[in-house]
Amino acid sequence: MLSRLNILQCHVTSQPAPENLLDKYRKMSTIDQKLMDDIDYLGYKNITEMFEAPLKSDPVFVKETHEELNREQDREAAVMKMKAMYNHLSPYFFEDMNRYEEVFTDPIKFNALAIPLYMYNQGVSTKYTVNLVLFYMTVLNLGTAQHEKWKESISTGRDLGCFALTELSHGSNVRGIQTTATYDQERDEFIINTPNDVAMKFWIGGASKSATVSAVFANLIIGDKNEGPHVFIVPLRDKKTYNVLPGIIIGDCGKKVGQDNIDNGFILFNNFRIPRENMLNKMSNVTREGKFETKIPNPDHRLALILGGISQGRILIIGFSPRIIGYGLKIALRFAAMRRQFGKPGDKEEIPLIEYPLHQYRLFPYLANIFAFKLASNEIYYNWNEISKDLFDTKAQQSIGELHATISSLKAIHSWTAMRALQECREACGGLGYSYYSKLGILRANWDVQQTWEGDNNVLLQQTAKYLLDVIQAKFKGKELKTRWQQWVSSEPVEGAQNESKTDEEFLQDDNLLKVFYHRSNLLLQRSAMKMAGKVSDKTVHPLDAWNDTQVFNLHHLAKSYGELFGVMQFHKFIQKLKSGEIKTNADTVEAMTLLFQLHCLTRIEADLGTFRDGDYLTSEHGDLIKQTILKLLGQVKRHAIALVETFYPSEELFDSMIAPGNGDLYGSIINRIYYSKDAFGKIKNWDQCLSPVATAPEATTGKSKQ
Numbered sequence: 012m013l014s015r016l017n018i019l020q021c022h023v024t025s026q027p028a029p030e031n032l033l034d035k036y037r038k039m040s041t042i043d044q045k046l047m048d049d050i051d052y053l054g055y056k057n058i059t060e061m062f063e064a065p066l067k068s069d070p071v072f073v074k075e076t077h078e079e080l081n082r083e084q085d086r087e088a089a090v091m092k093m094k095a096m097y098n099h100l101s102p103y104f105f106e107d108m109n110r111y112e113e114v115f116t117d118p119i120k121f122n123a124l125a126i127p128l129y130m131y132n133q134g135v136s137t138k139y140t141v142n143l144v145l146f147y148m149t150v151l152n153l154g155t156a157q158h159e160k161w162k163e164s165i166s167t168g169r170d171l172g173c174f175a176l177t178e179l180s181h182g183s184n185v186r187g188i189q190t191t192a193t194y195d196q197e198r199d200e201f202i203i204n205t206p207n208d209v210a211m212k213f214w215i216g217g218a219s220k221s222a223t224v225s226a227v228f229a230n231l232i233i234g235d236k237n238e239g240p241h242v243f244i245v246p247l248r249d250k251k252t253y254n255v256l257p258g259i260i261i262g263d264c265g266k267k268v269g270q271d272n273i274d275n276g277f278i279l280f281n282n283f284r285i286p287r288e289n290m291l292n293k294m295s296n297v298t299r300e301g302k303f304e305t306k307i308p309n310p311d312h313r314l315a316l317i318l319g320g321i322s323q324g325r326i327l328i329i330g331f332s333p334r335i336i337g338y339g340l341k342i343a344l345r346f347a348a349m350r351r352q353f354g355k356p357g358d359k360e361e362i363p364l365i366e367y368p369l370h371q372y373r374l375f376p377y378l379a380n381i382f383a384f385k386l387a388s389n390e391i392y393y394n395w396n397e398i399s400k401d402l403f404d405t406k407a408q409q410s411i412g413e414l415h416a417t418i419s420s421l422k423a424i425h426s427w428t429a430m431r432a433l434q435e436c437r438e439a440c441g442g443l444g445y446s447y448y449s450k451l452g453i454l455r456a457n458w459d460v461q462q463t464w465e466g467d468n469n470v471l472l473q474q475t476a477k478y479l480l481d482v483i484q485a486k487f488k489g490k491e492l493k494t495r496w497q498q499w500v501s502s503e504p505v506e507g508a509q510n511e512s513k514t515d516e517e518f519l520q521d522d523n524l525l526k527v528f529y530h531r532s533n534l535l536l537q538r539s540a541m542k543m544a545g546k547v548s549d550k551t552v553h554p555l556d557a558w559n560d561t562q563v564f565n566l567h568h569l570a571k572s573y574g575e576l577f578g579v580m581q582f583h584k585f586i587q588k589l590k591s592g593e594i595k596t597n598a599d600t601v602e603a604m605t606l607l608f609q610l611h612c613l614t615r616i617e618a619d620l621g622t623f624r625d626g627d628y629l630t631s632e633h634g635d636l637i638k639q640t641i642l643k644l645l646g647q648v649k650r651h652a653i654a655l656v657e658t659f660y661p662s663e664e665l666f667d668s669m670i671a672p673g674n675g676d677l678y679g680s681i682i683n684r685i686y687y688s689k690d691a692f693g694k695i696k697n698w699d700q701c702l703s704p705v706a707t708a709p710e711a712t713t714g715k716s717k718q
């Protein structure tokens with residue numbers, strides 16, 4: 012067998028050194044890194060830097076595309092990496108034990124903390140967040156002083172936590188779960204039980220191999236009364252032997268299509284006993300005498316609050332979506348700058364992909380999305396602390412409801428868009444995008460589940476729609492609701508209204524573009540409300556059927572439009588501050604942001620032109636103007652595209668893609684990586700069986716065939 016060395020010696024580089032196209036495009040614009048950092052880290056870049064240091068220095072964190080592990084090794088590695096991160100971070104946290112709460116309850120700080128691990132490997136980061144956000148935060152939000160020891164054992168790494176809500180037969184419908192926690196007054200214990208196979212806890216991250224303790228959702232049973240789902244801390248494994256405790260069965264959910272380094276498991280409880288103190292009892296409590304006490308008497312409201320307390324996972328998805336799009340785009344746009352295909356006859360060089368309007372149209376709108384999404388998530392992060400401190404205050408339920416409805420819509424819009432963006436980036440890099448070493452496939456496969464967990468997107472949008480209907484109904488009744496973000500809701504009929512701009516210039520004004528989005532959301536909200544009212548007034552129609560029958564083309568569309576409107580509102584606010592000089596930056600950055608704002612609005616309008624044309628709010632001339640302007644904007648954005656993506660996380664040292672090297676040597680990077688990949692020059696293991704004749708093959712006739 013020819014050794015790698017022989018091959019490399021035989022290899023002759025005959026290509027002249029190509030022009031460094033990446034550098035050429037990079038130098039076309041100067042983007043203000045400080046402003047980009049302000050948007051990204053909201054003043055806490057020092058936290059991000061502290062948490063990325065181990066990724067650069069500890070050899071356990073080799074670059075993802077340089078590892079080719081089987082499933083068990085991959086899972087083992089994920090736990091070890093998580094533990095390594097714990098160890099590296101411990102000095103920061105243990106210097107002041109309040110830091111855990113401070114960082115985990117503040118999404119701005121938590122976002123800054125989580126970015127490095129998340130961009131390094133989504134699976135490792137998930138392991139970390141299941142333990143520290145889902146388990147720890149559940150105890151923090153729903154527990155009391157008696158549960159402090161669990162917070163301590165998780166934060167010191169003496170326990171690994173998991174979060175067990177979903178069952179095999181119930182995910183979105185949490186009320187439908189069947190696991191029970193029955194109070195046994197005689198022994199002052201709860202008996203946790205899985206009544207049948209389909210009620211087994213399923214998909215539980217970390218359960219199958221590593222978690223020692225779980226926050227379990229179960230129906231609280233006292234006597235013969237079911238008080239609905241509550242949360243209980245249930246130990247799972249003996250910490251000396253790591254064996255599953257008697258009375259519990261745990262297994263693995265099998266291979267997944269992404270994040271397969273997480274050991275998702277199923278759990279069955281066979282009358283497993285826990286002390287009464289293990290019930291998280293901030294909202295409801297069971298006394299020694301077996302009396303149920305609750306601060307929130309309405310069981311639906313109670314469950315909503317229990318679930319509301321764990322929305323941190325959702326707000327992380329909202330914030331990570333633009334960052335993952337940024338990673339994908341950094342790969343795809345650098346590639347587009349370096350990769351040439353086709354050219355005019357007689358031209359010496361072929362054309363770089365980034366010059367093609369079609370390529371620009373596929374990728375640049377996602378560049379615009381990034382800013383709309385980052386600004387939208389920042390608005391949520393800023394408001395979260397103030398609103399969530401009243402999470403369990405019944406008087407603050409209007410603002411909690413608004414926050415929840417907005418988060419629900421943004422989680423859906425952002426995670427869906429990120430999924431489409433990663434797919435487009437993959438395709439935009441052609442066959443080389445399909446290579447594992449491009450990293451695009453890894454990002455996409457790992458991202459996919461974000462659309463489903465932390466609340467399925469389509470189900471979450473129903474909650475947004477429900478809130479918006481409540482707002483307009485209150486308006487119709489003349490009630491003034493105190494809202495933060497719903498000033499756009501109008502009870503004046505908008506059906507049949509036309510956009511008021513008189514000229515093309517007026518149409519393209521920032522304020523007018525924002526109005527276009529206001530109009531769409533009002534139109535969809537008023538139509539949905541009318542349709543619902545019509546159905547509900549028909550007493551033969553069950554309210555649930557009325558609700559479901561109003562989803563398609565109405566409520567679902569409305570909830571999505573609100574998420575888009577929210578992003579446009581935040582982007583608009585930001586642009587006004589840039590233009591007025593309230594935010595100071597250089598001319599290139601102002602130009603880039605202004606172009607992207609317009610591109611964002613116009614491509615979103617173009618994608619839903621049918622709705623805007625409905626009732627002639629926009630005319631066909633508007634449609635033409637929008638398309639022509641998009642084309643013009645694409646050409647203008649090109650000059651900023653590479654400079655922009657290069658401001659995004661991660662830095663060069665941690666950036667991991669064979670097809671987007673920062674030095675501009677695309678083909679050198681690919682050849683180098685492929686030549687040195689495992690088994691690049693070997694032959695198939697059972698090669699002798701490849702050529703063994705199939706059982707019924709006739710005798711070899713080579714050389715004897717008739718001519």
Ligand SMILES: Cc1cc2nc3c(=O)[nH]c(=O)nc-3n(C[C@H](O)[C@H](O)[C@H](O)COP(=O)(O)OP(=O)(O)OC[C@H]3O[C@@H](n4cnc5c(N)ncnc54)[C@H](O)[C@@H]3O)c2cc1C
Pocket residue numbers: 141174175176177180181182183184213214215216267270275460463464465466467468469470
């Ligand atoms: C990799 C992975 C890890 C996970 N980790 C955990 C974990 O650690 N802990 C945990 O508790 N759970 C976990 N989950 C479970 C996850 O939260 C659920 O999968 C999610 O809530 C969706 O529930 P489901 O799978 O039962 O889907 P379903 O609720 O069955 O939904 C299936 C489809 O039906 C649609 N649908 C449902 N209801 C309606 C309706 N009323 N109207 C219209 N359409 C509807 C949904 O939009 C969806 O497309 C994990 C899941 C995965 C895949």
